[in-house]
Amino acid sequence: MYDPEGYSLWFCDYKYNDENMVSFVTMNKVGRFLQWMDLARKYAFGKMLVIGSEPPFKVKGLWLFRGQEIPQFIMEECYDMELYDWRKVDLTDEARKRGSTR
DSSP states (O other), rough: OTTTTTTEEEEETTTTTOOSSSSHHHHHHHHHHHHGGGTTTTTTTEEEEEOOOOOOOOEEEEEEEEESSSHHHHHHGGGGGGGGEEEETTTTOHHTTTOOOO
16 A cells, blocks of 8 residues: 555654653653654654663654655754654665565
8 A cells, every 4th residue: 555656764763862861851852853743744644762661762763754755844844853863764675674674
């Protein structure tokens, strides 16, 4: 059901995970980011994770965007976008499909 011509998948990793020492503060960062991303609800769907039971906590996400790139208005209006490293998922990479990171 996935349309690779009309949509693209993106991983995001928070750039400053070493600062995530308090769980509720980390959760607030993610919550703020999701509030900013509300403006993209017609163009994107995503899932964010806070990983770990002990600090520093890692923040990661997976997003589905309409089109082959992240829409420019999202990059400009959602100020927290620059706090994440964004990496487009290559669905033609068979090793990635099997879970290998090479």
